[in-house]
Amino acid sequence: xxxxxxxxxxxxxxxxxxxxxxxxxxxxxxxxxxxxxxxxxxxxxxxxxxxxxxxxxxxxxxxxxxxxxxxxxxxxxxxxxxxxxxxxxxxxxxxxxxxxxxxxxxxxxxxxxxxxxxxxxxxxxxxxxxxxxxxxxxxxxxxxxxxxxxxxxxxxxxxxxxxxxxxxxxxxxxxxxxxxxxxxxxxxxxxxxxxxxxxxxxxxxxxxxxxxxxxxxxxxxxxxxxxxxxxxxxxxxxxxxxxxxxxxxxxxxxxxxxxxxxxxxxxxxxxxxxxxxxxxxxxxxxxxxxxxxxxxxxxxxxxxxxxxxxxx
Amino acid sequence: xxxxxxxxxxxxxxxxxxxxxxxxxxxxxxxxxxxxxxxxxxxxxxxxxxxxxxxxxxxxxxxxxxxxxxxxxxxxxxxxxxxxxxxxxxxxxxxxxxxxxxxxxxxxxxxxxxxxxxxxxxxxxxxxxxxxxxxxxxxxxxxxxxxxxxxxxxxxxxxxxxxxxxxxxxxxxxxxxxxxxxxxxxxxxxxxxxxxxxxxxxxxxxxxxxxxxxxxxxxxxxxxxxxxxxxxxxxxxxxxxxxxxxxxxxxxxxxxxxxxxxxxxxxxxxxxxxxxxxxxxxxxxxxxxxxxxxxxxxxxxxxxxxxxxxxxxxxxxxxxxxxxxxxxxxxxxxxxxxxxxxxxxxxxxxxxxxxxxxxxxxxxxxxxxxxxxxxxxxxxxxxxxxxxxxxxxxxxxxxxxxxxxxxxxxxxxxxxxxxxxxxxxxxxxxxxxxxxxxxxxx
Numbered sequence: 001x002x003x004x005x006x007x008x009x010x011x012x013x014x015x016x017x018x019x020x021x022x023x024x025x026x027x028x029x030x031x032x033x034x035x036x037x038x039x040x041x042x043x044x045x046x047x048x049x050x051x052x053x054x055x056x057x058x059x060x061x062x063x064x065x066x067x068x069x070x071x072x073x074x075x076x077x078x079x080x081x082x083x084x085x086x087x088x089x090x091x092x093x094x095x096x097x098x099x100x101x102x103x104x105x106x107x108x109x110x111x112x113x114x115x116x117x118x119x120x121x122x123x124x125x126x127x128x129x130x131x132x133x134x135x136x137x138x139x140x141x142x143x144x145x146x147x148x149x150x151x152x153x154x155x156x157x158x159x160x161x162x163x164x165x166x167x168x169x170x171x172x173x174x175x176x177x178x179x180x181x182x183x184x185x186x187x188x189x190x191x192x193x194x195x196x197x198x199x200x201x202x203x204x205x206x207x208x209x210x211x212x213x214x215x216x217x218x219x220x221x222x223x224x225x226x227x228x229x230x231x232x233x234x235x236x237x238x239x240x241x242x243x244x245x246x247x248x249x250x251x252x253x254x255x256x257x258x259x260x261x262x263x264x265x266x267x268x269x270x271x272x273x274x275x276x277x278x279x280x281x282x283x284x285x286x287x288x289x290x291x292x293x294x295x296x297x298x299x300x301x302x303x304x305x306x307x308x309x310x311x312x
Numbered sequence: 313x314x315x316x317x318x319x320x321x322x323x324x325x326x327x328x329x330x331x332x333x334x335x336x337x338x339x340x341x342x343x344x345x346x347x348x349x350x351x352x353x354x355x356x357x358x359x360x361x362x363x364x365x366x367x368x369x370x371x372x373x374x375x376x377x378x379x380x381x382x383x384x385x386x387x388x389x390x391x392x393x394x395x396x397x398x399x400x401x402x403x404x405x406x407x408x409x410x411x412x413x414x415x416x417x418x419x420x421x422x423x424x425x426x427x428x429x430x431x432x433x434x435x436x437x438x439x440x441x442x443x444x445x446x447x448x449x450x451x452x453x454x455x456x457x458x459x460x461x462x463x464x465x466x467x468x469x470x471x472x473x474x475x476x477x478x479x480x481x482x483x484x485x486x487x488x489x490x491x492x493x494x495x496x497x498x499x500x501x502x503x504x505x506x507x508x509x510x511x512x513x514x515x516x517x518x519x520x521x522x523x524x525x526x527x528x529x530x531x532x533x534x535x536x537x538x539x540x541x542x543x544x545x546x547x548x549x550x551x552x553x554x555x556x557x558x559x560x561x562x563x564x565x566x567x568x569x570x571x572x573x574x575x576x577x578x579x580x581x582x583x584x585x586x587x588x589x590x591x592x593x594x595x596x597x598x599x600x601x602x603x604x605x606x607x608x609x610x611x612x613x614x615x616x617x618x619x620x621x622x623x624x625x626x627x628x629x630x631x632x633x634x635x636x637x638x639x640x641x642x643x644x645x646x647x648x649x650x651x652x653x654x655x656x657x658x659x660x661x662x663x664x665x666x667x668x669x670x671x672x673x674x675x676x677x678x679x680x681x682x683x684x685x686x687x688x689x690x691x692x693x694x695x696x697x698x699x700x701x702x703x704x705x706x707x708x709x710x711x712x713x714x715x716x717x718x719x720x721x722x723x724x725x726x727x728x729x730x731x732x733x734x735x736x737x738x739x740x741x742x743x744x745x746x747x748x749x750x751x752x753x754x
Contacts, residue, residue, distance in 0.1 A: 161565065255514060271400075273751075
């Protein structure tokens with residue numbers, strides 16, 4: 001009897017330990033999130049990485065082939081073209097989105113008439129589904145029916161239509177322009193939110209010290225906005241780097257692969273072409289670039305000097 | 313439409329209407345012995361995924377015929393549709409994860425990418441083939457693997473020259489040239505009169521591939537030989553590229569960016585005199601939903617003909633081919649086969665081909681006398697699509713490599729690189745060879 005009581009006491013105290021201990025409770029609370037991450041993030045990512053090391057095809061599981069997919073890609077000019085395109089697309093589009101987004105945010109932060117209306121309007125490109133805006137741009141960039149070509153011809157500025165999506169350089173510029181149009185609202189609105197957290201008193205103090213408009217921006221706005229810029233641009237770079245829909249609708253990677261991004265090439269090879277292993281390898285090859293962007297942001301955000309607006 | 317028991321007995325495997333309409337039985341006496349019967353599983357329902365129609369009559373007729381099947385058997389059939397370019401990835405995912413539609417209309421050599429995941433329909437295919445004059449070879453190649461039918465060849469979507477008669481005459485040609493040399497001269501003349509031709513050099517799955525394969529095959533080139541060895545780097549291919557370069561000079565600007573819809577759109581806007589397309593371009597103008605007088609004029613002026621014959625001396629084209637496959641994961645294989653059997657029988661199939669207005673060319677020879685091919689001369693060039701088509705990856709075996717090579721636009725890019733001056737014909741060929749070898753794994 002005594003031993004039974006002792007055993008019951010032991011069980012209940014262990015149970016109490018599991019439910020009342022801070023450490024265990026934390027673990028319990030984190031479990032759902034961990035399970036979600038494991039099932040919806042870690043597993044697909046792990047599977048993708050694994051597939052990259054196999055010769056899996058549609059309808060066939062494939063076997064481990066080591067680095068063969070990567071060796072093939074190493075010698076594949078289309079793959080390297082897609083890497084170049086992706087880096088160009090991401091770099092140019094991100095810089096433009098940052099500059100134009102910051103500019104727009106600064107304008108919207110002023111006391112404009114109909115401020116709320118304009119802020120809502122600015123969000124439109126972001127709200128419109130990508131496929132829809134891509135179709136609109138498809139018409140805008142059409143080699144025969146482009147409204148831009150038509151307007152310029154009507155104004156007498158050009159005498160023949162612009163080959164927006166047929167010429168490799170024009171095609172790259174066109175898809176970047178479409179991406180910038182779509183991405184500016186995200187940058188602008190997020191930076192606007194950051195701008196509004198900067199205390200007005202700092203501007204007043206700086207003004208009393210004789211700071212001009214540029215100095216206010218350079219020594220008050222920009223330093224205090226830096227953490228927000230870091231996180232905003234990290235997300236913007238990630239979105240741009242992994243873009244798929246715009247290219248898929250506008251060009252399918254053409255002309256002659258001049259606008260193929262790594263994401264679109266991965267889909268073309270992996271799903272349309274049935275070469276799952278190779279498609280996964282291309283997708284995995286994107287990870288180092290994405291990781292670099294994340295690490296840049298992470299370490300940037302950790303830097304107290306950055307947070308306080310200082311340099312290195 | 314009233315569906316009588318007489319109709320049922322005459323046109324289908326026959327349904328024993330008295331047994332709750334759920335049992336398919338023998339039909340035509342001459343084939344009664346070899347006719348398979350498929351009894352739908354209890355509680356069976358089917359989901360069919362097809363490509364979005366280009367001619368509305370196709371979808372309407374298919375749905376109406378499906379309803380007849382449901383009325384007769386009680387098997388509910390849900391028909392979903394996807395943009396036709398999205399069919400390939402959807403089918404690939406369904407095959408890979410083992411879940412999705414029971415029946416799917418797939419393109420080209422899709423079925424050869426996952427033959428193990430498809431239900432063997434050889435018995436049904438043999439029955440239909442015997443009864444309706446046999447399958448055309450091209451469609452059969454796409455639907456068979458190792459002597460077994462892994463799908464039923466459903467139709468070939470014919471590709472033909474669509475042109476403006478008045479502009480061709482204005483350019484000094486009383487009739488459309490039959491050979492590639494004459495065709496080049498016509499295109500030059502059309503360019504001079506301000507009504508250029510245009511053929512897709514962009515990543516258009518249908519139009520881009522159709523044009524590139526015609527260029528190659530009409531000059532005697534091949535991607536691979538009978539054993540699957542890549543032979544694209546050849547004098548014949550070189551000639552075809554040089555020919556394409558000359559043609560390209562006469563085209564409307566921008567064809568290297570074109571996807572599948574661009575040529576139709578430009579043609580129907582009066583910007584182009586000659587394109588290669590399915591009959592849908594003509595039907596759009598003919599049906600003219602918005603009663604646009606300009607489109608009415610274009611419809612009257614449209615003529616069609618088969619693509620010119622090149623140095624090989626015969627008509628050789630890719631066309632698009634669609635196959636109805638039953639996935640092995642379906643819990644209702646008998647219902648699926650009963651459904652396909654019903655839809656391929658005389659009354660339904662003939663009706664569907666007719667209502668498709670020439671967009672879908674029969675896969676069974678007995679349907680070649682469908683009135684749709686003679687009621688309007690514009691449809692005539694499309695009537696031979698199943699007969700003249702060559703499978704993708706000719707003359708090698710169909711499979712992963714042929715499908716992947718097409719999906720990666722190896723041939724389309726080869727011509728586009730050369731015609732736009734991004735590479736010499738020799739370099740373009742060498743790169744195509746290298747890219748194709750990656751799939752054919754040298």
